[in-house]
Amino acid sequence: MRLVILGPPGAGKGTQAERLSEKYGIPHISTGDLFRANISEGTSLGVEAKRYMDAGELVPSKVTVDMVRSRLAEPDATNGFILDGFPRATEQADALAEILAEHGQKLDAVVSFDVPEDTVVERMLARGRADDTEEVIRNRLHVYENQTAPLLAYYGDFVTHIDAAGTVDEVFGRVIAQLDK
Numbered sequence: 451m452r453l454v455i456l457g458p459p460g461a462g463k464g465t466q467a468e469r470l471s472e473k474y475g476i477p478h479i480s481t482g483d484l485f486r487a488n489i490s491e492g493t494s495l496g497v498e499a500k501r502y503m504d505a506g507e508l509v510p511s512k513v514t515v516d517m518v519r520s521r522l523a524e525p526d527a528t529n530g531f532i533l534d535g536f537p538r539a540t541e542q543a544d545a546l547a548e549i550l551a552e553h554g555q556k557l558d559a560v561v562s563f564d565v566p567e568d569t570v571v572e573r574m575l576a577r578g579r580a581d582d583t584e585e586v587i588r589n590r591l592h593v594y595e596n597q598t599a600p601l602l603a604y605y606g607d608f609v610t611h612i613d614a615a616g617t618v619d620e621v622f623g624r625v626i627a628q629l630d631k
Protein backbone atom coordinates (compact mmCIF):
# COMPACT_ATOMS: atom_id res chain seq x y z
CA MET A 451 0.00 0.00 0.00
CA ARG A 452 1.27 3.45 -0.99
CA LEU A 453 -0.30 6.01 1.24
CA VAL A 454 -0.07 9.75 1.81
CA ILE A 455 -1.35 11.28 5.04
CA LEU A 456 -2.41 14.92 4.89
CA GLY A 457 -3.51 17.20 7.68
CA PRO A 458 -2.43 20.22 9.67
CA PRO A 459 0.51 20.10 12.06
CA GLY A 460 -0.63 18.47 15.29
CA ALA A 461 -3.35 16.41 13.58
CA GLY A 462 -1.75 13.16 14.73
CA LYS A 463 -0.27 12.09 11.40
CA GLY A 464 2.96 10.77 12.92
CA THR A 465 1.21 8.79 15.66
CA GLN A 466 -1.21 7.11 13.27
CA ALA A 467 1.47 6.57 10.61
CA GLU A 468 3.57 4.67 13.18
CA ARG A 469 0.65 2.35 13.94
CA LEU A 470 -0.26 1.88 10.29
CA SER A 471 3.38 1.07 9.55
CA GLU A 472 3.26 -1.76 12.11
CA LYS A 473 -0.09 -3.06 10.93
CA TYR A 474 0.76 -3.13 7.22
CA GLY A 475 4.51 -3.83 7.50
CA ILE A 476 5.54 -0.86 5.40
CA PRO A 477 7.85 2.01 6.37
CA HIS A 478 6.65 5.25 7.91
CA ILE A 479 8.45 8.00 6.04
CA SER A 480 8.21 11.37 7.79
CA THR A 481 10.04 14.28 6.18
CA GLY A 482 10.00 16.10 9.54
CA ASP A 483 11.70 13.10 11.20
CA LEU A 484 14.21 12.80 8.35
CA PHE A 485 15.11 16.49 8.74
CA ARG A 486 15.36 16.14 12.53
CA ALA A 487 17.68 13.13 12.10
CA ASN A 488 19.85 15.23 9.77
CA ILE A 489 19.89 18.02 12.35
CA SER A 490 21.06 15.69 15.14
CA GLU A 491 23.71 14.21 12.87
CA GLY A 492 24.84 17.71 11.91
CA THR A 493 24.68 17.10 8.15
CA SER A 494 24.66 20.07 5.76
CA LEU A 495 21.06 19.21 4.88
CA GLY A 496 20.22 19.40 8.59
CA VAL A 497 21.93 22.77 8.95
CA GLU A 498 19.94 24.15 6.02
CA ALA A 499 16.62 22.61 7.10
CA LYS A 500 16.90 23.87 10.69
CA ARG A 501 16.71 27.52 9.65
CA TYR A 502 13.32 26.95 8.04
CA MET A 503 11.95 24.58 10.66
CA ASP A 504 12.77 26.95 13.50
CA ALA A 505 10.70 29.61 11.74
CA GLY A 506 7.85 27.27 10.84
CA GLU A 507 8.54 27.76 7.13
CA LEU A 508 8.74 24.98 4.54
CA VAL A 509 12.21 23.73 3.74
CA PRO A 510 12.79 24.46 0.02
CA SER A 511 11.11 21.84 -2.15
CA LYS A 512 14.25 21.01 -4.13
CA VAL A 513 16.16 19.60 -1.15
CA THR A 514 13.00 18.06 0.30
CA VAL A 515 12.16 16.26 -2.94
CA ASP A 516 15.74 15.00 -3.35
CA MET A 517 15.63 13.60 0.18
CA VAL A 518 12.29 11.85 -0.45
CA ARG A 519 13.46 10.51 -3.80
CA SER A 520 16.44 8.76 -2.20
CA ARG A 521 14.36 7.47 0.70
CA LEU A 522 11.76 5.97 -1.66
CA ALA A 523 14.57 4.27 -3.60
CA GLU A 524 15.54 2.25 -0.53
CA PRO A 525 14.55 -1.43 -0.70
CA ASP A 526 12.10 -1.36 2.21
CA ALA A 527 9.90 1.11 0.31
CA THR A 528 9.45 -0.98 -2.83
CA ASN A 529 6.27 -2.67 -1.60
CA GLY A 530 4.67 0.33 -0.01
CA PHE A 531 5.08 3.25 2.35
CA ILE A 532 3.25 5.76 4.47
CA LEU A 533 4.27 9.32 3.68
CA ASP A 534 3.77 11.75 6.56
CA GLY A 535 4.51 15.43 5.99
CA PHE A 536 5.11 15.02 2.27
CA PRO A 537 3.85 16.34 -0.07
CA ARG A 538 3.32 19.68 1.65
CA ALA A 539 2.87 21.83 -1.45
CA THR A 540 1.43 21.17 -4.91
CA GLU A 541 4.87 21.25 -6.55
CA GLN A 542 5.91 18.46 -4.16
CA ALA A 543 2.82 16.48 -5.17
CA ASP A 544 3.84 16.85 -8.83
CA ALA A 545 7.35 15.69 -7.93
CA LEU A 546 5.97 12.69 -6.02
CA ALA A 547 3.86 11.64 -9.00
CA GLU A 548 7.00 11.80 -11.16
CA ILE A 549 9.11 9.79 -8.71
CA LEU A 550 6.42 7.10 -8.49
CA ALA A 551 6.01 7.03 -12.28
CA GLU A 552 9.77 6.41 -12.60
CA HIS A 553 9.22 3.25 -10.53
CA GLY A 554 6.01 2.36 -12.41
CA GLN A 555 4.02 3.05 -9.25
CA LYS A 556 1.16 5.24 -8.11
CA LEU A 557 -0.55 6.14 -4.86
CA ASP A 558 -3.25 3.86 -3.48
CA ALA A 559 -4.76 6.37 -1.10
CA VAL A 560 -4.55 9.89 0.28
CA VAL A 561 -5.95 10.20 3.77
CA SER A 562 -6.73 13.61 5.24
CA PHE A 563 -6.88 14.03 9.01
CA ASP A 564 -9.51 16.65 9.67
CA VAL A 565 -9.34 18.36 13.03
CA PRO A 566 -10.28 21.82 14.34
CA GLU A 567 -7.53 24.40 14.70
CA ASP A 568 -8.05 24.76 18.48
CA THR A 569 -7.39 21.04 18.93
CA VAL A 570 -4.17 21.02 16.94
CA VAL A 571 -2.82 24.02 18.84
CA GLU A 572 -3.60 22.28 22.15
CA ARG A 573 -1.91 19.08 21.00
CA MET A 574 1.21 20.88 19.78
CA LEU A 575 1.57 22.92 22.97
CA ALA A 576 1.29 19.70 24.97
CA ARG A 577 3.89 17.97 22.74
CA GLY A 578 6.40 20.79 23.20
CA ARG A 579 8.79 19.98 20.33
CA ALA A 580 11.43 22.65 19.50
CA ASP A 581 9.13 24.17 16.86
CA ASP A 582 6.05 23.95 19.08
CA THR A 583 6.18 27.44 20.58
CA GLU A 584 3.06 29.55 20.18
CA GLU A 585 4.58 31.93 17.62
CA VAL A 586 6.07 29.19 15.43
CA ILE A 587 2.84 27.17 15.67
CA ARG A 588 0.90 30.17 14.40
CA ASN A 589 3.20 30.45 11.41
CA ARG A 590 3.08 26.72 10.68
CA LEU A 591 -0.73 26.85 10.61
CA HIS A 592 -0.56 29.83 8.28
CA VAL A 593 1.87 27.99 6.00
CA TYR A 594 -0.41 24.94 6.14
CA GLU A 595 -3.44 26.95 5.01
CA ASN A 596 -1.54 28.67 2.21
CA GLN A 597 0.69 25.94 0.85
CA THR A 598 -0.52 22.55 2.05
CA ALA A 599 -4.33 22.81 2.23
CA PRO A 600 -4.52 23.31 -1.57
CA LEU A 601 -3.46 19.64 -1.84
CA LEU A 602 -7.00 18.68 -0.80
CA ALA A 603 -8.30 20.22 -4.02
CA TYR A 604 -5.29 18.85 -5.94
CA TYR A 605 -6.15 15.26 -4.97
CA GLY A 606 -9.89 15.99 -5.03
CA ASP A 607 -12.16 12.93 -4.88
CA PHE A 608 -9.14 10.70 -4.32
CA VAL A 609 -8.97 11.96 -0.71
CA THR A 610 -10.40 9.89 2.14
CA HIS A 611 -11.41 12.22 4.96
CA ILE A 612 -10.98 11.03 8.53
CA ASP A 613 -12.32 12.77 11.63
CA ALA A 614 -9.08 13.04 13.60
CA ALA A 615 -10.59 14.35 16.84
CA GLY A 616 -10.78 11.72 19.58
CA THR A 617 -8.38 9.23 21.09
CA VAL A 618 -5.49 7.59 19.22
CA ASP A 619 -7.41 4.28 19.21
CA GLU A 620 -10.61 5.87 17.91
CA VAL A 621 -8.82 7.60 15.06
CA PHE A 622 -6.83 4.46 14.21
CA GLY A 623 -10.08 2.47 14.06
CA ARG A 624 -11.57 4.99 11.62
CA VAL A 625 -8.49 4.93 9.40
CA ILE A 626 -8.25 1.16 9.06
CA ALA A 627 -12.01 0.87 8.54
CA GLN A 628 -11.56 3.11 5.49
CA LEU A 629 -8.35 1.53 4.23
CA ASP A 630 -9.58 -2.03 4.57
CA LYS A 631 -12.53 -1.22 2.30
Ligand SMILES: Nc1ncnc2c1ncn2[C@@H]1O[C@H](COP(=O)(O)OP(=O)(O)O)[C@@H](O)[C@H]1O
Nearest residue numbers: 459460481482502503507508509514535536538
Ligand atom coordinates in the same frame (compact mmCIF):
# COMPACT_ATOMS: atom_id res chain seq x y z
N1 LIG B 1 7.48 18.25 2.80
C1 LIG B 1 8.09 19.24 3.44
N2 LIG B 1 8.47 20.34 2.74
C2 LIG B 1 9.08 21.36 3.35
N3 LIG B 1 9.35 21.39 4.65
C3 LIG B 1 9.01 20.33 5.41
C4 LIG B 1 8.37 19.20 4.83
N4 LIG B 1 8.16 18.28 5.83
C5 LIG B 1 8.63 18.82 6.97
N5 LIG B 1 9.14 20.06 6.72
C6 LIG B 1 9.74 20.98 7.73
O1 LIG B 1 9.75 20.33 9.00
C7 LIG B 1 8.88 21.01 9.95
C8 LIG B 1 8.23 19.99 10.87
O2 LIG B 1 7.49 19.06 10.11
P1 LIG B 1 6.71 17.87 10.81
O3 LIG B 1 7.56 17.15 11.76
O4 LIG B 1 6.08 17.07 9.69
O5 LIG B 1 5.57 18.64 11.62
P2 LIG B 1 4.15 18.11 12.08
O6 LIG B 1 4.32 16.70 12.53
O7 LIG B 1 3.76 19.03 13.21
O8 LIG B 1 3.24 18.24 10.91
C9 LIG B 1 7.94 21.83 9.07
O9 LIG B 1 7.39 22.93 9.74
C10 LIG B 1 8.88 22.23 7.93
O10 LIG B 1 9.75 23.27 8.32
Ligand SMILES: [Mg+2]
Nearest residue numbers: 463464482535
Ligand atom coordinates in the same frame (compact mmCIF):
# COMPACT_ATOMS: atom_id res chain seq x y z
MG1 LIG C 1 4.37 14.87 12.46
